Amino acid sequence: MxxxxxxxxxxxxxxxxxxxxxxxxxxxxxxxxxxxxxxxxxxxxxxxxxxxxxxxxxxxxxxxxxxxxxxxxxSPGSPQWNERADLVARAMRLVADGVVDREGVSGLAARLGYSVRQIQRQLQAELGAGPLAIARAQRAQTARLLIETTPVPLGDVAFAAGFASVRTFNDTVREVFGLTPSELRQRARRTRQSAAPGTMALRLPFRQPLSAGDLFRRLAAEALPSVEEWRDGTYRRTLRLPHGHGIVALRPSPKHIDCRLTLADLRDLATAITRCRWLLDLDADPVAVDEQLRADSVLEPLVDKDPGRRVPRTVCADEFAVRAVLGSGAAGLVAHGTPISDPAGGLTHLFPDVITVAARVGGDLVHALAEIDLGIGSDWVQARAQLSALPGIDALTVETIAMRALGDPDAFSPADPVVRRTARSLGLSDLARHSAAWRPWRAYAAKYLS
CATH class of the missing domain: 3.40.10.10 (DNA Methylphosphotriester Repair Domain)
Structure with missing residues (x-):
């Protein structure tokens, strides 16, 4: 559309x-x-x-x-940027992750393998704004969140949100919101949610419907002790971020996800929010997905029973790839991650980065993983080809990484044993052929079948 x-x-x-x-x-x-x-x-x-x-x-x-x-x-982000794999979609995912603020437009272009002029031209043509303007809009939103949800001095908010000067911060906030930063804070004091000192209480919007029960059950079932936990109806985990670490607590509500973030460096706020939204697949268009899957009489009752299923992703593509490849052996790596303090729960470590894992585990496979770009701005075709070329990684693992780390909504493997078992019980004998009708949403079909 x-x-x-x-x-x-x-x-x-x-x-x-x-x-x-x-x-x-x-x-x-x-x-x-x-x-x-x-x-x-x-x-x-x-x-x-x-x-x-x-x-x-x-x-x-x-x-x-x-x-x-x-x-x-x-607003929830446009589902296009998570559904598509073209240059504009990849650029938008990277801008949302804070790449322009950290590395500039030249850094964005270098990551994508295009010239700055090509990036600017294509974003302007489709979005009516170039990468700097899009990043500026995100900085304004980050500033508003910090103004409204924290007691941080406004001068510090300016730099935490990515502005080069307090004057630019003041001018942008006034231009975008029609209020000065001080006026925004004064209005927010009447409605601010209570949170522990140093913690920001936010609401992450999503498009209805959302099968929150299924989504959070999957996250809880896969939680890696010390890095993740399910506590009192809330999914909590540690985050490795560009400027430091963080802890997030995510809890489903009928109209939004309650999000409580504790960050070592406030400059990571926008990136942390983006990664949490990505983890929970909150920018999906469930109406479009379910409408197509309902067209299959086999899937229709499954969709009607629990509409709005999401594909749980990851806050760190490299972490997920290592865990997918090593399986239960990944638990032994946690002790090699950076220790953190969590007064509110039982989180003790960040999962080690892939370079550390390669140094600790050794082996050609993990070293090769470290050389593949699996981030949210990656080229899905190239990443799949590189993964498939690695010895010891089967097609199911490649598609699992494509689904959960790359975010490809059409990632699917007929070899998935859980999906195959459910498909057989529904009378589907040729799953590879039958699944063609589910494109480009086969990843979501897999969630209804598992």
Whole structure:
């Protein structure tokens, strides 16, 4: 769906206040100078006063400020960036992970293997904004979160959010939100959630429906002691981040995921949120996925019974790849990770990075894994080919890594024993042939069959 080409669909979504389109596009109103999500409950403009933008950055560049009621900057991300494997999608995943703030546009281009000009041209053409503007919009959102959820001095917030100066921070916040940083903080004091000192209490939005029970059961079942734990209905784990470490606690609620983050360095906030959303697959479009899978009479009752299943991913692709390859042997590596303190629970270590694992375990396979880019901006085709060429990694392991680490929504292996057993019980004898009808959502089909 190319939302910027279908104005009639925009208008229908806005009139219906359809939350499914939040994050797909943004609607601005020329008479108010405000941009909103499609589901905004206080917006009722005439059609001729509506303007539609494919990104928050494009709306901001056009001179519109974010609605204070619907908070469009906090919408779920567009599902396109997780479904697609082209240059724009890979770039957007990397921008969300903070690469532009840490390495600049030249660093983004180097990671993608394209020139800066090519990156800028393609993002501008599809999103109405270049990588710097998109990163600026993310910095503004990070700043708002720090202003509203922490007592950190505003001068420190500016640099933690990635701004080069306090003046730029003040100007951007005022331009994007129509309030100064001090005014934003004053408004937030009336509604701020309580949290332990040094911990930020956030809400991660998602598109309905969400089978939270299935998602969190899988995470709890796979939890690696000392790195992850399931405690009092909450999934907790340690995070290795660009500037330090963190601990996250994630708990499902009917309309959002309660997220409590403790960070060693506040500059990692945006990256930590992105990785938690990626872990829980919160930017998926479950309506589109389930609609196609329901078209198969075999899957229809499974989807109807528990709609909105997600594919649990990972907060660290290298960690997942090592765990997928080593299996239960990965538990013995935890002691080689960086020790951390967790006053609220039983987390004791970060999982060691792949270089440390290679040094401790040795062997050509782990050393070869360390040379493959499996991150969220990786080339799925190239990564699959490199994994498949490694001795000792079978097709099932490759597809598992593609599904959980790379995030390919069509990753699938007919050799998965759990999926095969369920398929046989449903009368599916030729799973490889039958699964073609589930494309490009075979990873989600696998979750309904396991």
């Amino acid at each position: 190319q939302v910027h080409e279908d104005v009639e669909s925009y208008v229908r979504a806005v009139r219906a206040r359809d939350a499914r389109f939040d994050g797909w596009f943004y609607v601005a109103v020329v008479t108010t100078g405000i941009y909103c999500r499609p589901s905004c409950s206080v917006m009722s403009p005439k059609v001729e006063n509506m303007r539609f933008y494919p990104s928050a950055a494009a709306a901001q560049q056009a001179g519109f400020r974010a609605c204070r009621r619907c908070r469009p900057d906090a």
